Amino acid sequence: MGRPWSGAMSTFDASLVEQVKELRKDNEGWGALTILLELEEEFSYSKGALPSASSVNRYLRQQGLIKPKEPAGNLPSESCEKPKEVHELWEMDAQGATEVKGIGCQAMINMKDGLSKKHCMAFPVAVKNHNSQPATRHYKWAFRLAFAQSGMPQKVQVDKDSVFIENTSRSPFPSRLHMWLTALGIGLCFIEKAPPAQQATVERSHQTMERQSFRGKTFARWQLFFQHCQKRRQRLNEKFPSRSHGGKAPLQAFPQAAHSGRHYSVDQEEKLLDLQRIYAMLSQGKWYRVVSSGKMVSLGGNRYYLKDAVPKSQLQITFCSQTNLLIFRNDKELVLDRQPLKGASIEDLMEADSTSLVSMFKILSTSPDFPL
Numbered sequence: 001m002g003r004p005w006s007g008a009m010s011t012f013d014a015s016l017v018e019q020v021k022e023l024r025k026d027n028e029g030w031g032a033l034t035i036l037l038e039l040e041e042e043f044s045y046s047k048g049a050l051p052s053a054s055s056v057n058r059y060l061r062q063q064g065l066i067k068p069k070e071p072a073g074n075l076p077s078e079s080c081e082k083p084k085e086v087h088e089l090w091e092m093d094a095q096g097a098t099e100v101k102g103i104g105c106q107a108m109i110n111m112k113d114g115l116s117k118k119h120c121m122a123f124p125v126a127v128k129n130h131n132s133q134p135a136t137r138h139y140k141w142a143f144r145l146a147f148a149q150s151g152m153p154q155k156v157q158v159d160k161d162s163v164f165i166e167n168t169s170r171s172p173f174p175s176r177l178h179m180w181l182t183a184l185g186i187g188l189c190f191i192e193k194a195p196p197a198q199q200a201t202v203e204r205s206h207q208t209m210e211r212q213s214f215r216g217k218t219f220a221r222w223q224l225f226f227q228h229c230q231k232r233r234q235r236l237n238e239k240f241p242s243r244s245h246g247g248k249a250p251l252q253a254f255p256q257a258a259h260s261g262r263h264y265s266v267d268q269e270e271k272l273l274d275l276q277r278i279y280a281m282l283s284q285g286k287w288y289r290v291v292s293s294g295k296m297v298s299l300g301g302n303r304y305y306l307k308d309a310v311p312k313s314q315l316q317i318t319f320c321s322q323t324n325l326l327i328f329r330n331d332k333e334l335v336l337d338r339q340p341l342k343g344a345s346i347e348d349l350m351e352a353d354s355t356s357l358v359s360m361f362k363i364l365s366t367s368p369d370f371p372l
Contacts, residue, residue, distance in 0.1 A: 008058035009051050019043065020056060024065045032056035064312040075165070075172050076284040078187035080157050080198065082114070087153045087260035089114040089189075090146075091202035094139075094161075097130045098210065101218040103225055107134050109142040110205045113150075114157070116254035117201060117244060118237050121146035122209050122229045126222055126370035136163055136177050137351065138372055141364065143181075144266055148361075151260030155187040159199060165190065166300075171288040173300040174281070180349045182281050183273040185262075212236065221368040266357040273346050282319035282341070290314050299326070302342035309336055 009017050016039075023035050030038070032053040039045040051059075060066045083089040090111050097105040105127050111120040123142035125134040134142075158164050166172035178188050191198040212232040219225040237251050245253035264272065289297040291309040298304075299317060306328055309315065315336070316329045325338040350357065363371050 007062055008055050012051055016045070016050075017059070020059065021063060021065070024060055024063075032060070071171065071288050075174065076281045078155050078189040080155075080189040080191060084115070086116045086118075086254050086257040087113055087151065087262075089155045089157055090120060090153045091157045091199055092139075092142075093159065093199060093202045093206070094125070094134050095206040095210075097127045097132055098214075099130075100124075100214050100225060103219050103222050105129055105132065106214075106225070107132070108206065108209055108229075109134055109139060110202050110209060111142070111146050111156075112202045112205050113153070113250075113257055114201060116250045116257035117242060118150070118250040118254070118257045119205060119209075119233045120150045122205075122213070122233045124222070124226055124229060124370075125372070133161075134163070136175070139163060139177055140180065140351070141360070141372060144264070144269075144357075144361070145364070147264035148266070150258075152184060152186055152262040152264050153260055155189055156181060157189050157191060157199065160190050164188065171286075173287055174285075175300065176343060176349065179278050179281075179344055180273075182277050183275060183349055184264075184269075185272075185274065185277060208236070209233070222370040223366070223368045226364075266361045267354055269350060269357060270346060270354050273349055275344065275346065278344055279319070279321045279324055283321035285319060287317040288314055289317060297328075300343060304328070304337075304339055304342070306337050 009020070019039065020035055023038055024030060027034075035056060036050055036053060039050060040047065057066065080089070091114055092109070092111045095108040095110065097107045100106045103126065106124040107127050109121065109123040109125060112118065113120055121142050123138070123145060125138045125142075127133065160167050162168075163177060164175055165178070166175070174182070181188050195203040209229065209232070212235075213229045214225065219228070236249070238249055240249050241247040242249060242253070251257060287299065289299065291297055291306065291311050291313050293311045295306050295309050295311060296303050297306065297309075297315060297317075304326070306315070309328070309330070314331055316331075316333065318327050318329075319325070319341070320327055320338075323338070324341065326341055327335060328337045328339070329335055347353075352360070360371070
């Protein structure tokens with residue numbers, strides 16, 4: 001009763017249309033071809049009485065039973081070019097969690113300068129088990145400690161781990177760690193080829209640090225292990241001969257790698273962060289999201305309510321650096337809403353105030369157990 005159905009499959013019998021709908025609901029993995037075959041074999045329909053596969057697909061999309069295919073977005077990022085100067089590019093990676101006698105599982109975050117091979121940081125993160133990984137706050141502190149000693153690099157090269165990028169989406173939005181680095185004036189680039197084609201320098205450092213710092217050793221406290229790692233790292237940088245440098249240690253071959261010249265300190269981090277750098281980066285991007293049944297979309301872990309959006313529809317999202325607003329457009333590219341960016345204030349990026357950062361910086365060098 002009521003107004004007749006219009007749209008895909010509107011010329012077919014209502015009972016057939018309902019049967020298609022129920023078969024899809026009961027079997028989420030079935031596509032149009034499977035449903036049509038099932039109607040022939042189990043419900044005695046002839047091929048001539050059935051719609052085409054394309055009609056069935058259109059109908060299932062209209063009913064929200066097929067998610068719209070997410071287009072590939074545009075994530076602004078730096079290119080990973082071979083460095084020509086010291087501290088032009090650091091490679092960073094976290095080793096899988098390894099059992100260290102006396103203190104349990106540790107995931108070592110290593111950073112190496114791409115040209116001089118200077119080992120800029122070896123930061124052990126205490127994790128629960130072998131399947132655990134460092135979180136955003138752990139990477140930030142590894143960076144802070146490295147920046148305080150060696151200065152800030154121009155770029156950092158990483159893999160496509162979820163802490164750096166929404167690796168489950170074809171349209172990833174920059175993570176908070178990505179935006180924090182950008183606000184500091186440090187580019188983030190993602191490897192496109194698996195090691196050793198890329199990221200080989202830092203990958204080798206995992207085995208080097210394991211042999212140098214904890215294989216066959218026992219530590220009573222995390223702090224003792226942390227201090228031992230820094231001592232071994234310093235020895236590798238200053239004294240240990242490197243084949244790639246003709247038998248010289250990294251800082252013997254490249255004494256200018258001692259510091260990048262771009263100074264950092266935790267008490268000055270708030271002043272070093274520049275949100276305009278984030279806005280400029282985001283203005284180059286484009287993202288796609290499907291609207292939830294509650295008219296919400298998620299972007300970078302933050303949710304946005306769009307009162308005029310159609311549930312299950314796909315939106316295009318861009319950023320305007322002149323207004324500093326996200327722009328939400330429907331599939332016809334009509335603007336539905338403009339909203340402020342969430343999660344990108346100075347406070348959000350730091351996740352603490354300057355006093356707390358200075359306090360934690362001191363605690364990391366004195367706490368017997370892992371304080372993060």
